[in-house]
Amino acid sequence: MAILETRQLNKHFGGLHVTGNVDFALQPGEMHCLIGPNGAGKSTFFKLILGEHLPDSGAILYDGEEITRAKPFERIRKGISVKFQVPGIFKELSVQQNLTIALQHHVAPEILQEEIDRLLAFLKLSQDRKQLAGNLSHGQKQWLEIGMAVALKPRLLLLDEPTAGMTPDETFATGEMLQELNREGMTLLAVEHDMAFVRQIAHQVTVLHFGKIFAQGTIDEITADERVAAIYLGEVDA
């Protein structure tokens, strides 16, 4: 059974159809990338999955259970977690506190510190635990947020452009982090522009265009598809 499934999902803002009849299924253990030109509806699709927007019609199922109208925090409690595009961290709080807040509601107080140390090591932030999160470098902020998302021990992790603004080295290191999480059993769905990164991590790729699924397959199949190249050059209409 798919861990995440959307059925005929629709969302429009006024006359603009940003998500049109999307049927999408994500298998457990998969690392899946969502690509598409600007305005393809990738972010809206994410917001629908998270409950930030409610769809006009269609259904969203998580692990076979319908969550179409569930509140965002209820979806998180079921095992979905997210890393936003712009780092969503608590800037005025220390790195340690950022992780504490992510961990405290499901980790017993006795092992909280142990868990924080483990995450800090994983994120390569052990030296910066007392630093205010707002003082970290951009790449470190992205990692901290990935850490907060992972702290919830989700079964499904959504990542909206996780490497935006990172150096090539940081991007590669991020890919390795995500692969490690995937090996531990986490399913990942990422919106991403950086094709080298997509090639590094993705098992499957879905191309969105004008709110519809345009193509699906492995990265090699997608890059070989001339129609996909054409939509990035603006040569295919909806």
Add this chain to the structure above:
Amino acid sequence: MSSASRFTSILKLIEGPQTLGKGPKFWSGFSVVLLAACAYPAFADSYDVGNNVYFFNWLFMAMGLSLIWGYGGALSFGQTAFFGVAGYAYGVLTINLGDAYGLTLLSLVLAVGLSALFAAILGYFLFFGRISGVFLGIVTLSVTLVLERFMAQTAGPEWAIGKARLNGFNGMGAMPSLTIPWPGGNIVLYPDVTLYYVTLALLLVCYLGLRILVNSRFGNVIVAIRENPMRAEMLGYDVRKYQLATFVIGSALAGLSGVLYTSWGNYITPASMGMTAASLPIVWVAVGGRTDLTTTIIGTLAVLMVFQSLTIYGSQYALIVMGTLLVITVLIAPRGIVIALISPFMRRKSKLEGER
């Protein structure tokens, strides 16, 4: 966990990331200030001591606003609404029930409870309706102004609850002071040395209790909501419930101020919920440093004392100074003047810790 070790782990929260001041230095300074406050009545005229309880009365409201605004990030302009509701409720209850058998203490609890209930109802619509930012300020300000207008038109004899006349703009008076039943004669808390110690003790309990609250898991979540509500929600927290709980606690503290003030002066007027009254708490906590309980208290006391001494020359004049003070704070030290003054020391200290 045994109850004893649970108690110690709760006590440990008295220091933490959400409160400035920790370690032996801070607590020895704290003890000196507390001892000085305890010793003060021995060196002053008891009439002055009773008068100066006035300053303590407002600190509960200031701490409540620090919790809602400084920690929770929700600018409530309505602290005076809860102050007024509790103050009038105390008046109506005690005038009807009298001061025997500890009924004034029951009235205190009921009046504060009523303001908390009012905050819960208002807060439900605000936070579950996802009203935030400047709109929260506008709605809460409107509520306090509506209450002021309403109470102002209750001058006629038809506006009475039981024996208690509301009295419109003239204000309601002649309610009994808080009275503690005691073997061998009730202790009436007139503005005097006894009231001073009782209020000081209440203040101490609220201050330490709030320190524990803001350093607890609950406190972690409310500062997280201040920093980034969407992230907090996406960590699985029902942000609305936390905001509502914070609002109710902070507003109930304003209610406590209202009861103490009404009992202290045996008087409350609609003006206590008006525009001027509503804006002053914002000045107190902004000037001191709203994101910390201790700086809020220091700032509030300092501003109140300056305000009182200026009022001698005319209250309008004093208000202009308060407005100027707020503008200067926002421009020069947006996090608060007390925080700006102590932050060089804090920074040096944390740098030293980093080098070690």
